Amino acid sequence: MDTNLPVSAQPRVLIVGCGFGGLKLAQDLADAPVQVVMVDRNNYHNFQPLLYQVATGALEPDSIAYPVRKIFAGQKNFFFRLANVTGVNPAANRLQTNLGDISYDYLVLATGSLTNFFGIESIEKNAMQIKSIPNALNLRSYIFQNFEQAILETDPARKQSLLNIVVVGGGPTGVEISGSLAEMRKHTLPKDYPELDLNKMQIYLVEAGPALLGPMSKASQDDAKHYLDELGVDVRLNTAMKRYEDGRAYYSDTEFIATDNMVWAAGVNGAALPGLPEAAITRNKRITVNLFNQVEGETNIFAIGDVANMVTPEMPKGLPMLAPVAQQQASHLADNLQRLLRGEKPKDFSYLDKGVMAIVSRNKAVVDLPKGIHFKGFLGWLSWLFIHLILLVGFRNKLVALVDWAFSYFSSGQALRLIIRPFNKYDVKDDLGKKAAEHAAATLEYNPTPSAVQQEPVR
Ligand SMILES: Cc1cc2nc3c(=O)[nH]c(=O)nc-3n(C[C@H](O)[C@H](O)[C@H](O)COP(=O)(O)OP(=O)(O)OC[C@H]3O[C@@H](n4cnc5c(N)ncnc54)[C@H](O)[C@@H]3O)c2cc1C
Incomplete structure (x- = not known):
C-alpha cells in the first residue's frame, strides 16, 4: 500500500507519535523549511494525566482527547497518516508501517511507553x-x-x-x-x-x-x-x-x-521500535540519546519524551517520564533540527524542572x-x-x-x-493491548531482509 505522501523539495521530518512530545515538535516546526509527516496508531492526542478521571467516571473520554487533524488544520507543511509503526530500517532511512514504508530525512521517535508487567x-x-x-x-x-x-x-x-x-x-x-x-x-x-x-x-x-x-x-x-x-x-x-x-x-x-x-x-517500559541499534536500547526498552536527543549510533534518528533515555549531569539516572520533559525536548529538538539544516552545531538540552504534583481527592x-x-x-x-x-x-x-x-x-x-x-x-484484550502484544512480538521477531525492504513503495 502506498502512503500517498506528496513529494517535496524540502527535507522530511518524520515523527512517530502524537503524544506530548510529537505534538509539540510538529507545532514548533510549523514555520520551518521542512515537510512534517506524523504517524500515530490513533487519530487523536491523548492527555494521559487525566486518564484515571475517565476510568473513575469524573470526565468523558472526549474531554481528554483531541483529533490530530483538527490540531494541525491550517499547518501547510504538516501531513498525518493513521498507521501502526512496526520498525525502522536506519540503513535505508525508512520507517516500516502497516501502510507500507515511509522514507525520511530525519526521524523522530516519540512513541512514549507501554505498561511493564515485569514478566508476570x-x-x-x-x-x-x-x-x-x-x-x-x-x-x-x-x-x-x-x-x-x-x-x-x-x-x-x-x-x-x-x-x-x-x-x-x-x-x-x-x-x-x-x-x-x-x-x-x-x-x-x-x-x-x-x-x-x-x-x-x-x-x-x-x-x-x-x-x-x-x-x-x-x-x-x-x-x-x-x-x-x-x-x-x-x-x-x-x-x-x-x-x-x-x-x-x-x-x-x-x-x-x-x-x-x-x-x-x-511501571512502564519505553516503546522502542525494532530495527534500532541494540546497543542503544536500555533494559527498560528506552532509547539512549545524547544531549541533542540523537539516538546513540545514529545521525538522523532522534528520540524524545518517555521513550528517550537522556542522562544529564543533574539527572544521572535519566530524565523522568513526564509530560514537561517530552514537551521541552520537543521544542529544543525543533530548534536543533533547524540548526542542522543551516549547517550549525546543535545545542545541548537542559531540563527546566517546574515541579511535580499528585492529586488524591x-x-x-x-x-x-x-x-x-x-x-x-x-x-x-x-x-x-x-x-x-x-x-x-x-x-x-x-x-x-x-x-x-x-x-x-x-x-x-x-x-x-x-x-x-x-x-x-x-x-x-483491548485494541491497544493487542497492538502492544503485536509490537512486543515484532520486537522479538523483526529481522527484515534488505530485498523485502527495498521492494516496498516509498513516499
Ligand atoms: C495514567 C497516567 C498518568 C500520568 N500523569 C502524569 C502527570 O500527572 N504529569 C506528568 O507530567 N506526566 C504524567 N504521565 C506521564 C505522561 O503522560 C508522559 O510522560 C507523556 O505522555 C510522554 O509523552 P510522549 O510524547 O513521550 O509519549 P505519549 O504521550 O505516550 O505519546 C506516544 C504516542 O505514540 C503513539 N505510538 C506509540 N507507539 C506507536 C506505534 N508503534 N505506531 C504508531 N503510533 C505509536 C501513541 O499512540 C501515542 O499517541 C502520566 C501517564 C499516565 C499513563
Whole structure:
C-alpha cells in the first residue's frame, strides 16, 4: 500500500507519535523549511494525566482527547497518516508501517511507553492497565459490571471479591486512582447501589517500595499516605505483588487478597521500535540519546519524551517520564533540527524542572516545586485543577472538563458511570493491548531482509 505522501523539495521530518512530545515538535516546526509527516496508531492526542478521571467516571473520554487533524488544520507543511509503526530500517532511512514504508530525512521517535508487567504473565493476562482511553473505559465498565454482579451474588466471599479493588503501584497514577475510587465509594456508590453494603468494599493500594510517590519529597509522600488513610484506603507498603490468578492477588507465596478487580499501575517500559541499534536500547526498552536527543549510533534518528533515555549531569539516572520533559525536548529538538539544516552545531538540552504534583481527592493534593517548596491540601488541589485545565488541548475540552469537575464538586459525585464497553478481561484484550502484544512480538521477531525492504513503495 502506498502512503500517498506528496513529494517535496524540502527535507522530511518524520515523527512517530502524537503524544506530548510529537505534538509539540510538529507545532514548533510549523514555520520551518521542512515537510512534517506524523504517524500515530490513533487519530487523536491523548492527555494521559487525566486518564484515571475517565476510568473513575469524573470526565468523558472526549474531554481528554483531541483529533490530530483538527490540531494541525491550517499547518501547510504538516501531513498525518493513521498507521501502526512496526520498525525502522536506519540503513535505508525508512520507517516500516502497516501502510507500507515511509522514507525520511530525519526521524523522530516519540512513541512514549507501554505498561511493564515485569514478566508476570498472570498479572498481564488478568489485571487491568491504564495507558489508553480504551483501557480507562474498560476499567470503568468492568468495575461497574462487577457492582451489578455483586448485587446478584449470594455467596458472601464471592460478593466481597467482586467489591474489592486492588491497585498496584504507589506512584502518582496509583495514588490518584485509589483516592478517586475511595471518593466514589463514599459519595457516588451509596446512591447508585443502596442494596450493597459498601462498608465491606475494600480498596487496597499495594506498593513494593517503602513509600508512596517515590520521586517526590518526604513531605508529599507522608501527606499522600495520610490523605489515603483518611479516605479508608488500605495502603500496603513494602509489598510486592507476585501473581494474580483465580481472583486471588498473591503478595507472597501463600498470602493473597481476594479480588475481581486489579488495576496495574506499577511501571512502564519505553516503546522502542525494532530495527534500532541494540546497543542503544536500555533494559527498560528506552532509547539512549545524547544531549541533542540523537539516538546513540545514529545521525538522523532522534528520540524524545518517555521513550528517550537522556542522562544529564543533574539527572544521572535519566530524565523522568513526564509530560514537561517530552514537551521541552520537543521544542529544543525543533530548534536543533533547524540548526542542522543551516549547517550549525546543535545545542545541548537542559531540563527546566517546574515541579511535580499528585492529586488524591477533592481538596487534597500534594505539590513539590523547585527549591524544596512543598504545599498541599486545597491550594494544591486548586493548582492541580488549574494547570491540568490549561494544558488540555482545545477550548471545548477545557470547557467540558470544567463543567464536569464543577458538577462533581457541587454534587459530590462522579457523573459518568455508564457501562459502555461490556468487557470480560479474561476473554479479550483491548485494541491497544493487542497492538502492544503485536509490537512486543515484532520486537522479538523483526529481522527484515534488505530485498523485502527495498521492494516496498516509498513516499
Ligand atoms: C495514567 C497516567 C498518568 C500520568 N500523569 C502524569 C502527570 O500527572 N504529569 C506528568 O507530567 N506526566 C504524567 N504521565 C506521564 C505522561 O503522560 C508522559 O510522560 C507523556 O505522555 C510522554 O509523552 P510522549 O510524547 O513521550 O509519549 P505519549 O504521550 O505516550 O505519546 C506516544 C504516542 O505514540 C503513539 N505510538 C506509540 N507507539 C506507536 C506505534 N508503534 N505506531 C504508531 N503510533 C505509536 C501513541 O499512540 C501515542 O499517541 C502520566 C501517564 C499516565 C499513563
